[in-house]
Structure formats: C-alpha cells, structure tokens
Amino acid sequence: MTLTFKEPSTDKSELEDAGDFTPRFDDRGLITAVVTDIRDGALLMVAHMNAEALALTLQTGTAHYFSRSRGKIWKKGETSGNLQTVKEIRTDCDQDAIWLMVEVAGHDATCHTGRRSCFYRTVELEDGKAFVKIADDRRHFDPDQVYGH
Numbered sequence: 001m002t003l004t005f006k007e008p009s010t011d012k013s014e015l016e017d018a019g020d021f022t023p024r025f026d027d028r029g030l031i032t033a034v035v036t037d038i039r040d041g042a043l044l045m046v047a048h049m050n051a052e053a054l055a056l057t058l059q060t061g062t063a064h065y066f067s068r069s070r071g072k073i074w075k076k077g078e079t080s081g082n083l084q085t086v087k088e089i090r091t092d093c094d095q096d097a098i099w100l101m102v103e104v105a106g107h108d109a110t111c112h113t114g115r116r117s118c119f120y121r122t123v124e125l126e127d128g129k130a131f132v133k134i135a136d137d138r139r140h141f142d143p144d145q146v147y148g149h
Contacts, residue, residue: 003055016032016093020088023054030066033043035110038101044110045118049098061086063102072092080146081106083131112147116140
C-alpha cells in the first residue's frame with residue numbers, strides 16, 4: 001500500500017488543529033526533519049525528506065531521508081548498522097517541518113564521522129572571524145572501516 005498525503009489546507013486553523021497530516025513540502029518537494037534521541041533529547045541531525053521518504057518512515061518505523069547531494073532516498077544506518085527506529089513524529093504548527101524522536105541501533109552514533117551527533121562542533125567568534133571548534137571528538141566507530149573509504 002502506497003501512502004499519499006493530502007494537499008495542505010490554506011486555512012491556518014485547519015493546519016494548526018488535530019486532523020489530517022498534510023505536510024507542506026517546499027518547492028523542491030522536501031520537508032525539513034529534525035532528529036533527536038528519544039532517551040535524552042540530544043539533537044542528532046537535521047535532514048530532509050521527500051514524500052516517498054516520509055511515507056517509508058511512517059510505514060516501516062525506520063527513518064528514511066532524501067539525500068540532496070546524491071539525489072536519492074536513503075535508509076539511515078543501512079550501511080553503518082546505526083538504524084534509527086522512530087518512536088514519535090511531531091509536526092510544527094504549519095506542517096512544514098517534522099521532528100523525529102528516534103532510538104539509534106548499532107554503535108549508537110548518527111554522524112557519518114562516527115560521532116553520536118552531526119552537531120559535534122561549536123561556532124565561535126574571535127577577533128571578528130568565525131571558526132568552528134570540535135566540541136565532541138568521541139568516535140563510536142571508525143568511518144573508514146564501516147564505509148570502506
């Protein structure tokens with residue numbers, strides 16, 4: 001069975017109330033997905049989904065995303081073993097972003113660099129110049145071994 005989504009309502013009160021899930025995809029057919037760990041709320045990643053990835057996620061309970069760089073659907077953790085089991089999905093007030101609360105299998109890491117979160121760096125300003133600094137350098141797996149680079 002293929003899951004399809006109704007067109008979003010133009011009536012804001014319908015979007016903001018309980019009822020049909022009518023995700024508002026952008027002009028490229030994508031919706032932003034914010035992903036956190038169900039256990040402690042840690043921000044793991046931000047990704048994008050198209051209608052197919054969102055439908056697969058809802059139907060299987062495993063997170064699927066749309067890779068803008070590769071131009072295709074990807075099942076998160078399919079190569080690394082760090083599958084994301086979706087425990088809850090929320091949508092924002094106008095249904096143009098979603099929040100996935102997930103449980104991560106495998107090495108309990110989400111980032112392809114081997115870290116738990118893709119947000120492992122801080123952005124800092126010094127002498128008028130912005131730079132990034134590693135805030136979490138703990139690797140849960142070796143990317144070269146997992147991805148065969």
